[in-house]
Amino acid sequence: xxxxxxxxxGTTIPLDRANVDTDAxxxxxxxxxxxxxxxxxxLFDEWRYLDHGxxxxxxxxxxxxxxxxxxxxxxQGASVLLARKNFGCGSSREHAPWALEDFGIRCIIAxxxxxxxxxxxxxxGILPIVQSERVVDALFKACEATEGYQLTIDLATxxxxxxxxxxxxxxxxxxxxxxxxxxxxxxxMTLQHVEDIKIYxxxxxxxxxxxxx
Amino acid sequence: xxxxxxYDKLWDAHVVRVDEGGASLIYIDRHLVHEVTSPQAFEGLxxxxxxxxxxxxxxxxxxxxxxxxxxxxxxxxxxxRLQVETLDANCDYFGITEFKMDDIRQGIVHVVGPExxxxxxxxxxxxxxxxxxTHGAFGALAHGIGTxxxxxxxxxxxxxQKRSKSLLVSVDGEVNAGVxxxxxxxxxxxxxxxxxxxxxxxxxxxEAIMALSMEGRMTVCNMAIEAGAxxxxxxxxxxxxxxxxxxxxxxxxxxxxxxxxxxSDLHSDADAEFDKVVHLSAATxxxxxxxxxxxEMVIAIDALVPDPANELDVVKREGMEAALAYMGLQANSPIxxxxxxxxxxxxxxxxxxxxxxxxxxxxxxxxxxxxxxQALVVPGSGLVKQQAEAEGLDQIFIEAxxxxxxxxxxMCLAMNADRLGAGERCASTSNRNFEGxxxxxxxxxxxxxxxxxxxxxAGHFIDVADLxxxxxxxx
Ligand code: SF4
Numbered sequence: 001x002x003x004x005x006x007x008x009x010g011t012t013i014p015l016d017r018a019n020v021d022t023d024a025x026x027x028x029x030x031x032x033x034x035x036x037x038x039x040x041x042x043l044f045d046e047w048r049y050l051d052h053g054x055x056x057x058x059x060x061x062x063x064x065x066x067x068x069x070x071x072x073x074x075x076q077g078a079s080v081l082l083a084r085k086n087f088g089c090g091s092s093r094e095h096a097p098w099a100l101e102d103f104g105i106r107c108i109i110a111x112x113x114x115x116x117x118x119x120x121x122x123x124x125g126i127l128p129i130v131q132s133e134r135v136v137d138a139l140f141k142a143c144e145a146t147e148g149y150q151l152t153i154d155l156a157t158x159x160x161x162x163x164x165x166x167x168x169x170x171x172x173x174x175x176x177x178x179x180x181x182x183x184x185x186x187x188x189m190t191l192q193h194v195e196d197i198k199i200y201x202x203x204x205x206x207x208x209x210x211x212x213x
Numbered sequence: 214x215x216x217x218x219x220y221d222k223l224w225d226a227h228v229v230r231v232d233e234g235g236a237s238l239i240y241i242d243r244h245l246v247h248e249v250t251s252p253q254a255f256e257g258l259x260x261x262x263x264x265x266x267x268x269x270x271x272x273x274x275x276x277x278x279x280x281x282x283x284x285x286x287x288x289x290x291x292x293x294r295l296q297v298e299t300l301d302a303n304c305d306y307f308g309i310t311e312f313k314m315d316d317i318r319q320g321i322v323h324v325v326g327p328e329x330x331x332x333x334x335x336x337x338x339x340x341x342x343x344x345x346x347t348h349g350a351f352g353a354l355a356h357g358i359g360t361x362x363x364x365x366x367x368x369x370x371x372x373x374q375k376r377s378k379s380l381l382v383s384v385d386g387e388v389n390a391g392v393x394x395x396x397x398x399x400x401x402x403x404x405x406x407x408x409x410x411x412x413x414x415x416x417x418x419x420e421a422i423m424a425l426s427m428e429g430r431m432t433v434c435n436m437a438i439e440a441g442a443x444x445x446x447x448x449x450x451x452x453x454x455x456x457x458x459x460x461x462x463x464x465x466x467x468x469x470x471x472x473x474x475x476x477s478d479l480h481s482d483a484d485a486e487f488d489k490v491v492h493l494s495a496a497t498x499x500x501x502x503x504x505x506x507x508x509e510m511v512i513a514i515d516a517l518v519p520d521p522a523n524e525l526d527v528v529k530r531e532g533m534e535a536a537l538a539y540m541g542l543q544a545n546s547p548i549x550x551x552x553x554x555x556x557x558x559x560x561x562x563x564x565x566x567x568x569x570x571x572x573x574x575x576x577x578x579x580x581x582x583x584x585x586x587q588a589l590v591v592p593g594s595g596l597v598k599q600q601a602e603a604e605g606l607d608q609i610f611i612e613a614x615x616x617x618x619x620x621x622x623x624m625c626l627a628m629n630a631d632r633l634g635a636g637e638r639c640a641s642t643s644n645r646n647f648e649g650x651x652x653x654x655x656x657x658x659x660x661x662x663x664x665x666x667x668x669x670x671a672g673h674f675i676d677v678a679d680l681x682x683x684x685x686x687x688x
Contacts, residue, residue: 123361210464
């Protein structure tokens with residue numbers, strides 16, 4: 001079952017780069033795993049560590065890049081990620097949202113996202129929020145200036161609230177919102193329409209019988 | 214009846230139901246499966262006690278992780294081996310046909326599907342891989358999906374989707390000699406940019422597109438995703454039908470004429486409206502080489518590396534400067550003087566028989582330059598390899614100094630042992646020139662198979678047409 005997303009108040013990390021691709025989020029060598037979990041320690045591996053990461057390494061003993069924002073003590077335990085435009089471009093790997101989720105990120109706020117990544121987030125209990133460049137920029141500035149900066153995201157009311165009490169509303173597709181709020185996975189939803197699928201299939205079997213041999 | 218685009222026809226034919234919010238349940242005719250994006254989907258099915266809805270609609274093969282050298286000794290990397298073994302076990306357990314590593318039909322999933330006739334006109338085709346757009350060359354609606362969607366298709370044979378906008382890219386007139394499908398698609402991406410197709414399904418059309426073979430059309434559709442579009446499609450014509458006929462999964466007997474009849478409608482109606490239309494003149498397209506770290510950073514072989522100083526947009530200028538620094542190139546230097554370290558001919562973009570023939574024509578009777586450390590030829594499937602060997606292409610390559618390998622993704626993404634070292638420069642027939650794509654610190658230039666072979670021979674990028682006037686110093 002997917003984790004539901006209702007309301008979240010969390011420490012916010014500002015990742016100040018545009019066009020962050022899925023290879024940067026989780027490098028290809030970690031795609032050899034057959035599991036869905038355990039990718040958190042290798043999130044942004046090439047930026048986070050000074051050595052070259054390979055699966056099976058103990059991340060506790062690796063040299064850490066203390067300049068990288070994820071490693072700063074003030075952002076430990078964060079659950080909201082601020083990002084720049086075209087976040088998640090590149091491949092279709094769902095390992096990218098798995099790594100983010102495993103690390104503890106439940107919400108990403110950016111001016112734009114790549115299509116397949118955006119879609120993949122919703123399937124993993126992560127809420128990607130599109131905000132204007134101007135709002136995202138303001139959040140970046142406030143977050144960097146304020147230690148312990150926490151944003152509150154309320155999916156039901158579709159609002160982001162800053163520590164000062166300022167609120168921004170956001171758009172979200174009605175179907176996706178419903179699934180996230182209730183922690184419903186798509187498969188369970190689709191299987192409520194088994195009859196429709198069967199009816200379609202019968203029709204198709206008559207029209208295009210060569211597809212069913 | 215209103216005029217429809219090809220995309221509309223394919224979409225409308227696959228809608229199972231539409232919910233109040235406008236999301237549609239779309240039926241999937243063919244699901245292709247490989248080892249990297251499927252294990253967690255199968256695990257999900259098991260954990261929830263669900264079955265595969267229609268095992269005969271699935272076809273699997275390992276490709277990303279397989280070694281391209283000696284297969285006898287298996288996969289050395291234990292983690293990669295486990296992933297391939299997991300695919301084998303899942304396919305056996307759920308009754309899915311798989312071309313395993315030692316099967317002559319094994320290969321890159323986007324080469325194998327069409328080769329088997331498992332990709333057919335009018336189908337919806339999905340796979341947990343962004344280059345599934347390749348299959349659109351057959352007049353099929355094909356796109357990449359994430360692992361949750363792989364599980365969704367396995368369990369329900371459907372996907373929840375929203376209709377895309379439609380973009381027509383028409384390449385008008387004829388291309389000049391020496392200009393291939395790869396050059397056409399790189400020129401298109403150079404024109405519309407890597408986000409030019411975001412939110413759209415692209416239909417490729419025009420005389421130059423319809424004059425292409427199926428191999429060429431697949432090369433074009435393969436890179437639709439590099440233009441930001443999840444799907445690229447091309448209308449069905451005689452070329453399509455001739456290619457499909459007689460393949461193992463193609464309609465047989467009475468079904469064949471029925472299918473051909475149904476496929477005759479798979480084109481956009483003459484007066485169909487697109488949300489956006491782009492025209493390119495084929496005659497202006499020259500052989501292409503990428504110079505940067507995004508497929509849109511592309512120029513003609515006789516051009517100079519662009520100068521960021523001439524770019525007015527600040528974000529773009531910074532992107533160009535970063536790309537030049539990563540690629541180790543000077544602005545305003547001729548691209549055809551840039552020396553390469555390695556050449557890679559392969560990947561789902563360019564590893565079909567026609568691609569290998571084009572490269573072999575260039576390689577024949579010539580030698581790979583001494584300065585080139587490695588020139589790899591990796592066929593897209595076991596059957597492509599077999600065909601090439603029957604035509605003697607392997608001997609041409611080997612005599613010229615190329616390595617002749619077993620089929621797989623190989624150096625396209627360097628998940629197996631084939632990769633670039635830091636700072637090494639590669640003429641590659643693959644589709645992504647992102648930083649680190651072919652190995653950390655590696656520098657990728659995307660080109661056609663003929664151009665990659667020519668670069669291997671000359672030691673630097675060169676127009677194939679100029680190869681004869683060159684003394685390679687290899688004699
Ligand atoms: S050849 Fe390259 S692009 Fe194609 S499926 Fe394999 S890794 Fe992906």
